[in-house]
Amino acid sequence: MRIGIIGAGALGGTFAALLARAGHEVEVTARGAGLEAIRSRGIRLSGGYGEAHARVAAGEALTVRPDLVLVCTKAQDAEAAISANAALIDGVPVVVVQNGLDGVDAAARLLPRSACMGVLSIIAANYTEPGVVRVTTTAASYLGRGDGPADDECRRVAAILSDAVPVIAIGGFRGAQWTKLIVNMLNAVPAIVGRSVQDVVDDRHLRRVVTASMRETVRVGIARGVRFGSLQGLGDRRLRLFARMPLAVGQLLPRLMRVRMGSVPNLGSTQQSVRRGQPTEVDFLNGVVVREAARAGLSAPVNAALTALVHEVEASGAFLPASRVLAEVPA
The missing domain is CATH 1.10.1040.10 (N-(1-d-carboxylethyl)-l-norvaline Dehydrogenase; domain 2)
Structure with missing residues (x-):
């Protein structure tokens, strides 16, 4: 599957490296030194999920329409990052991997044709050098949307992401x-x-x-x-x-x-x-x-x-x- 990852920091880099290792075609967005490092050396992952070295396509914006998108920017950068890619990804399922309470609602507002979901990740990862991520704590992540039970689309996307790391579809996502x-x-x-x-x-x-x-x-x-x-x-x-x-x-x-x-x-x-x-x-x-x-x-x-x-x-x-x-x- 072709997966686009907007924001290749600690969690974005972790998902990118592990999804690429699982055989998916991954493209990431990054900026500055992070983008330069990924283009020249790839993403290097170590720690709890083992060693992985992913050579992935990288740019300031996605260039190929993906089958699935993960938004892994910091919360304050999400709206600008989604808007920069909206023409390409509107209509594609989008998973917001982000802290805070508003990320999924913001994505749904900016991408009205997309099925927008959220992931709550308890993975702890250190990203103190461009393109290099060390996972210090592994954990299952939790995917859902809204207040009701997990729907078929949430379960489908959770299964895809579980190729890389355990992702569980849950109900009552807002409370989570x-x-x-x-x-x-x-x-x-x-x-x-x-x-x-x-x-x-x-x-x-x-x-x-x-x-x-x-x-x-x-x-x-x-x-x-x-x-x-x-x-x-x-x-x-x-x-x-x-x-x-x-x-x-x-x-x-x-x-x-x-x-x-x-x-x-x-x-x-x-x-x-x-x-x-x-x-x-x-x-x-x-x-x-x-x-x-x-x-x-x-x-x-x-x-x-x-x-x-x-x-x-x-x-x-x-x-x-x-x-x-x-x-x-x-x-």
Whole structure:
């Protein structure tokens, strides 16, 4: 099958290398040094899925109409990237592999003739050198759309992607997006202090901040009428219980997540963007919690403070001491 991948960073590069290894014809889009590296040396993948070296077609935009498209850009880049390829891909099934809550809806608006789906990926991958990806944590990914049960098209596309990595078609996708958003609360603090996710969770003071951001996110979701989807052992009942727990008890949740990560340092996607000097997705992670809270007539002070601190790090290019986080985040 001919598969187009828009955005060949950590996850895009992972999917591209593994789908090419599975025998699919892959074309990717990239920019700058990443594009130059892929054109000259291909995509080199290591870590949890083994070694793979994929020589794939690459350009700033897709050149051949694919049978399936994966959008793997950062959330803030998605609309521009989809628009740049819309004339070629409208009418082709599109899978948005992205953090945040709005990616599938944005793709459907820009590509009215396409069947648009989303993938929630728990794969952790480091992309700190152009064209080189190291998978630090393997995991199944979850594909779906809307609030209803998984449909035939979702199951068909999940089976295709499972040639490369396990992808499970699920129902209640919007609720699962909220569950993934809670998992993504692991990103902000490591990006602020410049330490791995494991180091942050192992620090009892910083772990308290991470827990507070997760708990606040769950409470906002509840206020917005969300029924949380099942993802990586998390589900609606467990998360509602977590929302009522004291912080001291609730810290068990990030500690359990840390166990799943293993020992290879996981920088988190937000910190990787900071280290590359690129804008982060924080407005679509912690920032979306603040916006959803406002829609419910609430405030989200923990996530508001974390969003501001990540933006400070983006602007300066310098990580902050942990004391700043502890002093400014009301946790």
